[in-house]
Amino acid sequence: MPRWHLVAPQTPIQSRSGLIVAKILVVDDEPDLELLLRQKFRRQIRKGTLTLVFAQNGVEALKQLEAHDDVDMVLSDINMPQMDGLTLLNQLNELNRDLRAxxxxxxxxMKNIRTAMNRGAFDFITKPIDFKDLEATIAKTLAHLEVMREALRSRDELVAIRRELGVAARMQESILPTDFPSDTRYxxxxxxxxxxxxxxxxYDFFNLEDGRMGIVMADVSGKGVPAALFMMVSRTLMKGTAIGEPDPTKALAEVNQLLVESNEEAMFVTLFYASFDPSSGRLMFANGGHNLPYVIRQNGEVQQIDCESGVVLAVLPGFDFPGGSLDLEPGDAIFFYTDGITEAMNEVGEEFGDDALAEVLAEVAGSDAASFSDRVVAAVREHAxxxxxxxxxxCLCLRYANRSS
Structure with missing residues (x-):
């Protein structure tokens, strides 16, 4: 199996604020990688929006960083001669450079992923690499770096709460996926x-083994920058664990343990995680104290998923999280949401509530996924x-279309 499986890019790499202007150091001992990446990113390189620098191991990477003090991002393999990627991460921390790895x-x-995250890696990519995944990860990483640099430039002004909340909002926005899957089955x-x-x-969604799709809906305690930072940690740990653990209940237990071990701020997160198999319509799930999603059948029947609440993550170690499974038929949908929907209040303090949400979902039964989220958000705004x-x-809606690809 090739280590790098790249497909042709559809659009230039973009951050949230527009085209990226960045310098990336690629560290890998694959002999053909430099030619491959220069070919795939040729448009950005010609336009001057992207500069690529290469090294074959960690020792060469440190020399390149000494020669290039404007590197924004390091993309590094783990297994390399002379100095591996994990050792390089330690060296990057000692350099105290304003970049992301x-x-x-x-x-x-998962062992190396955990070690890398503990040593300061911002994100990870798994082999064989798909170009779309690489493109999205680069854009997300550089968007986050852009936000953090702005925060540092404005740190004296961050005493003002509005500026801090503006930074937090952009941090939150920078990790939310906006390119939705294109698949005839769902x-x-x-x-x-x-x-x-x-x-x-x-929220998050990502590809899993055997064609499955992982889906996350979560709500971190607190507000502002601390909540945004804890949100980023929770999202990365959930994705990394889910890739290596097919059982949602075990995955949630592992994420919980990792969060408990490094929760100096005493924060917590409610989280519902599901693994969906489009070939069968089977949805496996686990719950960590979050609002239970709704199942909307093609015939208009609406009911909440049958599962215990469980406890929030990052508080108690060694907890077994409740879970279960259900089968979707073509035309059925699952609606995930946070309490900002059901607890939205109007001018006289009345909450939108679960009953109103169920009524709206029943009205939209049989529609496409976008109609569910759009109609619910509109109803909440009308109520408020x-x-x-x-x-x-x-909110997030998963709609099952058919079993054949």
């Missing part, structure tokens, strides 16, 4: 409307009227 590792190699669509006082809502939005409004 992304590691390349074998599929499901649809995914999500929406997030941040509150003025930014919370820690996030002129009342201030006190929490993030976040």
């Amino acid at each position: 992304v590691i390349v590792t074998a599929y499901g190699d 649809e995914i669509h999500a929406a997030m409307t941040p509150a003025l006082e930014v919370g820690g809502d996030f 009227g002129e009342a201030d939005q006190s929490d993030d409004i976040t």
